[in-house]
Amino acid sequence: MPITADISIGVFSNALAAKQSTPGGGGAAAIAGSQAAALVSMVINFTLGNPKYGNVEAGMKAYLEQSETLRQDLLALADRDVEAFNAVSACYGMPKTTDAEKAARTAAMQEALKSATQVPFLTAEKCLAVLQLIEPVGRQGNANVVSDAGVALYLANAALSSALINVSINLKLIKDGQFVIEWSTRQAALVKQAAAAYATGKSACEATLGVTL
Amino acid sequence: MPITADISIGVFSNALAAKQSTPGGGGAAAIAGSQAAALVSMVINFTLGNPKYGNVEAGMKAYLEQSETLRQDLLALADRDVEAFNAVSACYGMPKTTDAEKAARTAAMQEALKSATQVPFLTAEKCLAVLQLIEPVGRQGNANVVSDAGVALYLANAALSSALINVSINLKLIKDGQFVIEWSTRQAALVKQAAAAYATGKSACEATLGVTL
Numbered sequence: 250m251p252i253t254a255d256i257s258i259g260v261f262s263n264a265l266a267a268k269q270s271t272p273g274g275g276g277a278a279a280i281a282g283s284q285a286a287a288l289v290s291m292v293i294n295f296t297l298g299n300p301k302y303g304n305v306e307a308g309m310k311a312y313l314e315q316s317e318t319l320r321q322d323l324l325a326l327a328d329r330d331v332e333a334f335n336a337v338s339a340c341y342g343m344p345k346t347t348d349a350e351k352a353a354r355t356a357a358m359q360e361a362l363k364s365a366t367q368v369p370f371l372t373a374e375k376c377l378a379v380l381q382l383i384e385p386v387g388r389q390g391n392a393n394v395v396s397d398a399g400v401a402l403y404l405a406n407a408a409l410s411s412a413l414i415n416v417s418i419n420l421k422l423i424k425d426g427q428f429v430i431e432w433s434t435r436q437a438a439l440v441k442q443a444a445a446a447y448a449t450g451k452s453a454c455e456a457t458l459g460v461t462l
Numbered sequence: 463m464p465i466t467a468d469i470s471i472g473v474f475s476n477a478l479a480a481k482q483s484t485p486g487g488g489g490a491a492a493i494a495g496s497q498a499a500a501l502v503s504m505v506i507n508f509t510l511g512n513p514k515y516g517n518v519e520a521g522m523k524a525y526l527e528q529s530e531t532l533r534q535d536l537l538a539l540a541d542r543d544v545e546a547f548n549a550v551s552a553c554y555g556m557p558k559t560t561d562a563e564k565a566a567r568t569a570a571m572q573e574a575l576k577s578a579t580q581v582p583f584l585t586a587e588k589c590l591a592v593l594q595l596i597e598p599v600g601r602q603g604n605a606n607v608v609s610d611a612g613v614a615l616y617l618a619n620a621a622l623s624s625a626l627i628n629v630s631i632n633l634k635l636i637k638d639g640q641f642v643i644e645w646s647t648r649q650a651a652l653v654k655q656a657a658a659a660y661a662t663g664k665s666a667c668e669a670t671l672g673v674t675l
Contacts, residue, residue, distance in 0.1 A: 258474060259467030259537065262496060266503035266533060273504065274613030277497045281617055283475060284490045290479035291486065320479060324472065396631050400487030400624040404494055407620035410675070411613040417673045418609050460630040462623070 253280070253327040270338065275330035275369050275415050282376040282408035283323035288401035289316040289382050295391040305389040312382055319379050323408075326372045333368040336361040362419050366432055369415040370439075376409035377443050383450030392457050399454040399462055406447050413440070466493070466540040483551065488543035488582050488628050495589040495621035496536035501614035502529040502595050508604040518602040525595055532588050532595075536621075539585045546581040549574040575632050579645060582628040583652075589622035590656050596663030605670050612667040612675055619660050626653070 253261070253276060261280075265272050293313040296302045302309070340358040344350045379401065387398040416436055420429050455462050466474070466489060474493075478485050506526040509515045515522070553571040557563045592614065600611040629649055633642050668675050 254472030254475070255470055257468055257470050258493060261471060262467070262500050262533060262537060265497060265500035266507065266530070268504070268507035270607075273607070274501055274610040277501060277617065278613055280471060281494050281497070281620070284478060284494070287475050287478035288487055288490060291481070294479065294481035317479070320475060324475060394483075394486070396627050397487040399627045400490055403620035403624045404490065407494070407616035411616045414609050414612045414671075414673070414675060418671065421673065458627075458631065460627070460634065462627060 252325075253331075254324050271331040271334050272327065273330075273334070274411055275334070275372070276327040278369070278376075278408045278411035278415075279323050279327040279330060279372050281404045281411070282372060282379060283320050283327075285376070285401040285405035285408060286316045286320035286323060286379045288397045288404070289379060289386055290320060292386050292390040292394050292398045292401075295394045296386075296389070299391060302389070302391060308385065308389070312386055315378065316382055316386075319375050319382075323372065323375050323379075326368065326375065329368050330372070333361075333365040337365050359424060362423050363425075363428060366416050366419040366423065369412040369419075370432065370435070372412040373409045373416065373436075373439055373443075376405045376412065377439060377446060379405040380409065380443055380446035380450055384446070384453045387450055387453035387457055390457075395454055395457040398450075399458065402447065402450045402454060402462070406443065409439075409443050465538075466544075467537050484544040484547050485540065486543075486547070487624055488547070488585070489540040491582070491589075491621045491624035491628075492536050492540035492543060492585050494617045494624070495585060495592060496533050496540075498589070498614040498618035498621060499529045499533035499536060499592045501610045501617070502592060502599055503533060505599050505603040505607050505611045505614075508607045509599075509602070512604060515602070515604060521598065521602070525599055528591065529595055529599075532592050536585065536588050536592075539581065539588065542581050543585070546574075546578040550578050572637060575636050576638075576641060579629055579632040579636065582625040582632075583645065583648070585625035586622045586629065586649075586652055586656075589618045589625065590652060590659060592618040593622065593656055593659035593663055597659070597666045600663055600666035600670055603670075608667055608670045611663075612671065615660065615663045615667060615675070619656065622652075622656050 293309050296309050340361050343354040345354050383398055383402045387395055423429050451462050506522050509522050553574050556567040558567050596615045600608055636642050664675055
């Protein structure tokens with residue numbers, strides 16, 4: 250399969266709808282997160298060079314560097330989601346006749362599930378970073394396009410929650426109690442940070458736009 | 463510009479991030495809504511033909527027809543969003559020297575703003591229809607892929623809220639009081655229906671998955 254960025258939106262849509270496991274929700278989440286980052290970049294690009302926003306130019310340039318990196322990282326995570334899923338799938342095909350085979354299969358499956366937990370967690374972390382850009386960009390960015398920062402807020406938040414579904418699902422299947430505790434704790438912390446970033450980002454966009462989101 | 467479905471995900475992402483008004487948040491919202499519909503179709507496609515879910519086959523076929531129509535409609539709305547924006551933009555270029563010109567320009571602008579309100583409203587309505595499919599599909603669909611219905615829930619909800627930002631922004635600029643009252647009322651009703659569909663859809667997915675979303 251070609252890398253996700255090279256596929257047309259229509260072809261990706263058909264593949265998403267089809268009876269095939271990839272691309273799936275994890276890929277759709279990564280793309281939505283990437284689009285949120287793109288919209289943050291758009292608001293910044295309409296702010297830079299505009300004399301009215303000259304006082305925030307330096308900060309905006311730094312935010313743009315972050316949003317552009319996040320946009321590319323999240324697109325790449327759509328591919329990594331497919332790889333992580335395929336690694337789990339491959340384990341189902343491993344032989345399970347002898348006890349040794351069964352043990353090897355289970356061990357491989359458990360390792361693959363750990364990767365399949367870490368990839369969507371990374372997607373969620375990148376979406377949190379996008380969410381954290383909404384407050385300064387929504388407050389200081391070009392007011393004519395801050396509605397796009399509002400869209401970014403909703404999409405990044407949905408992408409984050411979506412990615413965490415796959416984290417939760419996989420954690421349920423992992424038998425390494427230490428791993429489960431560690432990643433559940435990290436998940437809870439991330440959810441808390443996301444709620445804070447969402448609230449401050451929403452307020453900033455509302456104040457600039459003069460509408461309730 | 464080619465129709466959105468034909469553009470690669472990477473090229474669309476670059477265009478979204480660039481200092482150009484289209485594609486913007488409206489298009490990103492329509493695409494996210496379309497991806498949500500695609501994920502509903504995916505869950506249904508993994509349910510149909512599976513003997514374990516034979517008892518829900520007829521209902522699922524009907525839901526699939528709806529989700530597939532919504533998937534295409536929402537993709538097409540990404541194009542209509544560009545057209546509606548361009549129509550508003552074109553008004554800014556109209557002459558405004560004489561009083562007659564000013565009046566014609568204002569009238570054209572007001573008409574264009576009404577279209578630019580109705581297109582994202584239609585996007586939000588289609589997203590509501592996607593949201594309303596989550597409950598039956600999340601409850602009765604193939605449990606192995608209901609996590610994808612959970613992603614669809616988040617994306618459709620975010621796309622709906624995103625589209626409504628553009629409705630709110632445009633309503634603020636429209637001087638026809640009757641129009642504003644009518645569409646504000648419709649918007650409030652839609653938000654209420656969406657909240658109900660979101661809550662029932664979320665519960666259904668949680669019950670099937672055994673995790674809290």
